[in-house]
Amino acid sequence: MSLVQLIPxxxxxxxxxxxxxxxxxxxxxxxxxxxxxxxxxxxxxxxxYELTEAADIMKQMIKGDREASARASSxxxxxxxxxxxxx
Numbered sequence: 383m384s385l386v387q388l389i390p391x392x393x394x395x396x397x398x399x400x401x402x403x404x405x406x407x408x409x410x411x412x413x414x415x416x417x418x419x420x421x422x423x424x425x426x427x428x429x430x431y432e433l434t435e436a437a438d439i440m441k442q443m444i445k446g447d448r449e450a451s452a453r454a455s456s457x458x459x460x461x462x463x464x465x466x467x468x469x
Contacts, residue, residue, distance in 0.1 A: 395403065408416060 392400065392403065411419075
């Protein structure tokens, strides 16, 4: 029987029967091959903890943005005050 013929039959099995079939098939696969199949590949994950230098840079950027916004607001406030006087 080919795999193409077998797949629909396996799909129709109940969950316990699928698990039993899985165990049967796994028992026939050499241990080394199973380790390759089920070995978890590890990937490094970055973490923001203990990155005080990056946090300081972000604080400086936020402070700079706030100061620039405040300067822009004060310039626009003067312009609108001038426009209200001349109209």
